[in-house]
Amino acid sequence: MGFKIGLLGLGTVGTGTAEILLSPEGRHPVVRELEIYRVGVRSLDKPRTVQLPPEILTTDLEAIVTDPNIDIVVEVLGGLEPARSLILTAIAHGKHVVTANKAVISRFGSEIFTAANEKGVYVMLEASVGGGIPVIQPLKQALGVNRIQTVIGIVNGTTNYILTRMRDEGADFGEVLADAQRLGYAEADPTADVDGLDAADKIAILASLAFGGRIKLEDVYCEGISQVGAADIAYAEKLGFVIKLLAIAKKLDVNSELLSIRVNPTLLPKTHPLASVNGVYNAILVEGEPIGQVMFYGRGAGAGPTATAVVSDILNIVSVLKVAEPEKGRAGENVDNAAPTPPLPHSPTLHSLLACSHQHYCQIAPIEELVTRFYARFLTKDFPGVIGKLGTCFGDRGVSLESVVQTGFQGELAEIVVVTHDVREGNFRLALDDIRSLEAVDSVASLLRVL
Amino acid sequence: MGFKIGLLGLGTVGTGTAEILLSPEGRHPVVRELEIYRVGVRSLDKPRTVQLPPEILTTDLEAIVTDPNIDIVVEVLGGLEPARSLILTAIAHGKHVVTANKAVISRFGSEIFTAANEKGVYVMLEASVGGGIPVIQPLKQALGVNRIQTVIGIVNGTTNYILTRMRDEGADFGEVLADAQRLGYAEADPTADVDGLDAADKIAILASLAFGGRIKLEDVYCEGISQVGAADIAYAEKLGFVIKLLAIAKKLDVNSELLSIRVNPTLLPKTHPLASVNGVYNAILVEGEPIGQVMFYGRGAGAGPTATAVVSDILNIVSVLKVAEPEKGRAGENVDNAAPTPPLPHSPTLHSLLACSHQHYCQIAPIEELVTRFYARFLTKDFPGVIGKLGTCFGDRGVSLESVVQTGFQGELAEIVVVTHDVREGNFRLALDDIRSLEAVDSVASLLRVL
Known part of the structure; x- marks a missing residue:
């Protein structure tokens, strides 16, 4: 096989990723060149919905990120540690990294990308924002040509689900939250979602890409939705608005380098493109010169959608590696070739639209x-x-x-x-x-x- | 400078492209490495809104596509000839091509991509569908991981503008068309737009990317909007629908290889994500396994938006070239280096997510x-x-x-x-x-x- 994947985590997104890699028919032909070489899990005994040879499962995650045979490490553990340390070790061992971990990237992105650039490896994070919605790569590639003025997102499915039901049913926050927890749309501890912290992680990442600089997470102003009452939703409706938890990053004015970054429930005119984004759907609206408004819409979470973002990141890395090192790519054509291929010598030039090369921190205005x-x-x-x-x-x-x-x-x-x-x-x-x-x-x- | 661009055409999109390339501040740093080396125009005397050194303008388009100094040819002439011949000559001379020409690609894509693959060059076409909306690259990259079931687009701004005004004003097709022509939203000869031919070109291109095969344009079933009356719009409204000119490509059923591809005015439930796409805006909805529904929304035409798609295609090519040939990329850092760089020796392996490698034709079911x-x-x-x-x-x-x-x-x-x-x-x-x-x-x- 061509490229060996070390998968850290076999939860929702990890399982979705494995399912795509194990069923390449009808997908991009390069998916066939990817091999799930090792999977790191907490327990070997847990029943799994995805069929993997037992010998590739291990509880030794460190062994995966240091394995010389592995080309790309996929981190879908979530949480801060050991995710951060494993990502850094993988980089130190010359591995490319694909992660869905918004919390680690928004807090330790600076450390991680500095290490990756020194080592000449890619760290890809399409899955960290908006589930399967392609927004990270479009921001790096297609939209990079623009001078971005604003990024506005509905990037948290739980709160959007709650606000949509509050509006549809005229219900209060507390009762809808309780029901959402019962249905599995909200966590037992809903703090990260309802207080806007998850959305803050995501807008920090989007702002960093849109405005070409690093963002300190503590500079992101954050309010949750628990203050929104049924009465507010009703008055907003009468005034021609809907209430959405928006994550907003924008230039304070057109010629300013100063940014405003915030997460807060916001009254949005009903005619606004984001106003009809309901339920667990997410959308990200980008405004720039000369493109005007562009919006990306889709399911913001879930095993399948998020896994497509993970695998598309892998394809992006592999496609560049095949250009830089055509021999490696050709090995993939011979499926019977069982001899382990040596790890790739990395190209001294990273692909400008995949790598993150921000050096400075963006200046954020106080609220x-x-x-x-x-x-x-x-x-x-x-x-x-x-x-x-x-x-x-x-x-x-x-x-x-x-x-x-x-x-x-x-x-x-x-x-x-x-x-x-x-x-x-x-x-x-x-x-x-x-x-x-x-x-x-x-x-x-x-x-x-x-x- | 690093990479030399030969621009064919200085109309709306050509002017927009030049304006971006001439104002790199605040855009992706690679934009600085692009040089407008020659611009092919019909008349040297025409007044221009964009400031270019007169000596780079020429009426000899053939000289541009054969110029050994040029790396990338940007074709924004429109129309079938001489665009098709110039693209083929550029490819034969080892140049990468960026085009906004949906008509040429939908009719001659097979000939063009066969030539490009033989020569090891890229032909990029983000600007051919949806103006500035990133949809071609997402289909090649992020969505390629999926098994696509459906692509539905509002891809013609003129007809969407007309239908939106008919609905808002209760007016009939003829009067709104006349007004749209007066305002410049519809051409003097509106046939290509109102009869759905422009949308047919675009859905043929999208279907080809989504379903991984070539499409014969004559297999696309096509109806325009002139049959839609004010009465239909009013009844649709009462029944809970809006009428949109949709371009649809879908698998006839989940397990079938047979596709249905058509352009026709369609009643769309008001709750559908495409129902609120109004005026000159375009949107493309893609449905696949396991991603579910994803939608891309933005301005489907205009100098600025379309030019961003052209320049992002150039960046995509250049970024891959820099990985394959790092020396070329470094030349860009020395702006004072006036010595012409030789044309690039092309990598024998094309980037799998940029190149088009379809060999077969998709099977299209009769309507x-x-x-x-x-x-x-x-x-x-x-x-x-x-x-x-x-x-x-x-x-x-x-x-x-x-x-x-x-x-x-x-x-x-x-x-x-x-x-x-x-x-x-x-x-x-x-x-x-x-x-x-x-x-x-x-x-x-x-x-x-x-x-």
């Missing part, structure tokens, strides 16, 4: 610098005079209002919904502080940004 | 074999007995009806709209022949397929 529209819902005690007081507080801080509506009552309290024009977030927050100190204001029930 | 739902609108003379007679005609041919509605009157004639369940198209046509011969039936006012 106070963001200019955006806001939606806020207030609960107030004393309706007749309050709208005027709210208006004065906003006006004093230079916040211009698009609409102020008294929408109803919650018990003794009147509910007032405000939508602003574009405003610097810092100014808006100062106005909110003033409003919170008003005698007549009970609370700010919710606070969302508007796209 | 009669298609199984689909139909929408038909009949004008009848004598309403009370007619629905029964229509039903009998359909029943006799095994056509099962989902709904039959008498929708109104047009003068003396009653209007009846029928939607069928899935039916073999051949059977449906036999039933229609029977119906046309009914005394009570005046005419079949329109006949559309339903997705």
Whole structure:
């Protein structure tokens, strides 16, 4: 066989990957040249849905990443360790790496890509964002020609599923979450999804590719969806919006190098291309000069879709290796050739559209610098005079209002919904502080940004 | 400079391409290694919006495709000749080719790719379908891992613009077309767009990539949008559909090698991802195993978007050349190096995900074999007995009806709209022949397929 794969992990994505590699018929012909040479698992005894020769399974993951026969290591373990260390060891041993691990890449990408570039190997990560949706390679290849201004994604299926059901059923966050957990669409500990942390990892990766620099994960501003109430979804609907958890990376202004990167529930006009992305589907919208808007849409998770991203990364590496080292490629044509081929001497020049060569860190603006529209819902005690007081507080801080509506009552309290024009977030927050100190204001029930 | 480009044509796309190459700041660093070495134009005197040194312009296109200094020929002339001959001559002279020419590729792709493979050069065509939307490379790379079942595209901006305005304004085809021509969204001779011929070229190309075989353009069944009336759009709306000109390539059934390829106006459920693709936007939906549905969306035409596809193709070629021939790549770093570099000796192994290696032709089923739902609108003379007679005609041919509605009157004639369940198209046509011969039936006012 041509190229030997060491697979780390045989969970959902690992199993999906093995299933593709074991059924090459009807797929790209290069899939036939790939051999699952070793599979690292936690337990040898666990029953598996995929048929693999028992002798290729091992619990010794270190042995896989140091095995001189292996060309490409596929890391689908998830989690930070031992994934990070195994990736670094694989690189140190001259192996190319394919990973689905957004958490490791968003935190240790700098360390990993520096090591990979020194060693002349590829680290590929299509599966880390958007499941099977091709977005990493298009960002590196087709879209790299553009000056990117904005990347906006619905990149977390769990929260999109919850928000879609809240909207369809008029239900509250808590009850839909409980049901989603029961159905397996949300984890027992849903924190990473519902608090936006998973989406933050992914937008950090997308921003790094789109804007050609490294991103510090702690610079990504992050709000989850637990604050979104059924009432907000209903008011948004009336105003012509849907609420989505958006991950957004954009240039603060066209000529600025300063970026704004954030994850937050956002009111999105119903006519926006992302507004009709529902359920567990993901989509990523990229805006650039001169391409305008481009959107990629598909299933953001699941064994099959994510595994296609893993295998396409392998094909990308193998195709370049065959150009650099044609002899290796030809070995693949002789399937009966059982002699182990030596590991590849790597080309001194990495393929410019596959390798990551960022050296500097992008500059990220604090959230106070963001200019955006806001939606806020207030609960107030004393309706007749309050709208005027709210208006004065906003006006004093230079916040211009698009609409102020008294929408109803919650018990003794009147509910007032405000939508602003574009405003610097810092100014808006100062106005909110003033409003919170008003005698007549009970609370700010919710606070969302508007796209 | 590193890589020398010969640009054939300085119209809309050619100008857009030159503008990108002349403004590399903020784009992929490899753009700096590309030099516009010669530009072939029809007239040297025409005023240009892009600033190019006059000495690189020439009317001698043949001299460009045979120039030993040129690495990559970019063909953005459009039309069949001289584009086809120039592409073939460029290949014969060992040049890689990037083209936006769907007409040439859909008709002469077999001849062109055979020549390119013999010579060991690439012919790239991202710009030929969907303007700037990355869809050709994703089909070759990321999606090639899948067993593709369906490709459905809205790939013609003119017809999508017309259908969108007909729907928004309740207007008829003729008046919107006239207005679109006045605004420059439709050509003076709109035949290629409104009759679906442009979409047929594009779906032939997409099908070839998705199903891994060559396609004879004459096997693509093609209907345009001129038969779609304001009445049909209104009825479709009531039934929960929008009407779009869809280009569809699909396996006749999952285990069949037989394909159905067609372009026709189609009723699409409003909840379908393609239903909200409006105006001049294009989108391509791909369905495969195991990825499920993936969609690509963006501007399907225009100088800027299409030029990004051209330049990304150039980057793809150059990146592979730099791996195969690292010396050539390094020359690019020395911008002052004025000595002409010799043309590249081509790698004997072409990159498997860039080159087209199809040998066989796909088998295409005749349209009669298609199984689909139909929408038909009949004008009848004598309403009370007619629905029964229509039903009998359909029943006799095994056509099962989902709904039959008498929708109104047009003068003396009653209007009846029928939607069928899935039916073999051949059977449906036999039933229609029977119906046309009914005394009570005046005419079949329109006949559309339903997705």
